[in-house]
Amino acid sequence: MITLHKLGARSRVLVEGIKGRGCWRLTEQYTMLTPPKALLLVSLAAVSSLAQTIHGNLFLFVPDLGACGFTNTSEQVVASVPSKVFSSFPGAGANPNKNPICHHSVFIKFGSTNLTVPVVDYYVDKSTTNVGLSRAGFVKFADVNDGIVHNVSWSVV
Template sequence: MLSSLTLSVTLCLFALVSARPVIPRATDFTGGTGHGTYYDTGLTSCGKTYTDSDLIVALSHFFYDTYPGATANPNNNPVCGKKLTAHYQGKSVTVTVADRCTGCAMYDLDFTPTGFEALSDLSVGRISGVTWTFDDSASEPAVSGNGTTPDPDSDSSSGTSTNSSSGDTADSTDLDSSSAVNITTQPGTTVNTTTTSSDIGSAPPSTKRRIWARETSLVF
């Protein structure tokens, strides 16, 4: 009786274990061929937020979760930020991996509307036979924004401060009349300018002068 009960429990456990789905693993992590779809993006599995105009793509969860180096935290998956180029009927588009698609087969790609339109019309909805491979270089996807870069040639002469010690000479050559130059002087300092003269405020030695003038020589 006891042996029969043990056998029954063993068979039940075996059936439960056997019923667990086997997660398929990619056999080629350099690319593949599958279907192409599109979706409305937002906050992605890679931990960043994008818009439908960004050229990003979601990989199948089978591929994403088994990619070498993947952990339980999808934000840290090393596949995030990798670029790939997809081809379909003579057209191609380069996109950046930024998301995970739970409804995709192993080598399917889920694009943003902008990415999908580079391969086919949105009205088609789903295309088959999309081939893709990872590019050699990986980089972070570009996020829509209005970043600016300072101009290295911009004028920074206004409000410039020049300090000179006793016995030194400070020369100014082409100051704009609307620009102010602060010069700290010490006894015995000579300030030479080579442009038109205007107005110079008076101040005792060893004080800061605000000069709006040109072609003026000050000797203390």
């Protein structure tokens, strides 16, 4: 299947389908989207969705065997993202262990403190703006006894 997009004066392919005859005739200028260009556009779309900054709360997350299939401890700096973010990540499928988000990190910022942390799990909650951080990372933002830090910004990178 060839996908054509009318974009202007570059890389012109002139085609029109003749209904019911299965043949084509040249009539209008279109730009053909080659497989490498299509892959580039899909990649750029994925990156732009990755770069979306989310504002919410940071909470203390206690890791164990996570959705990515890794067993982690509170001594490791790891993160948990909302289930909606996890399951809607580009390329996510039925097996959470194979979700591409498991090869990404979250960049968390609060005031002058920021941290980039690997995603290892998701949490189930109505909120899609919060992010969980293990004790080893949480202490860089607040005392563990606080349990939550309000008004952080974060994004999947």
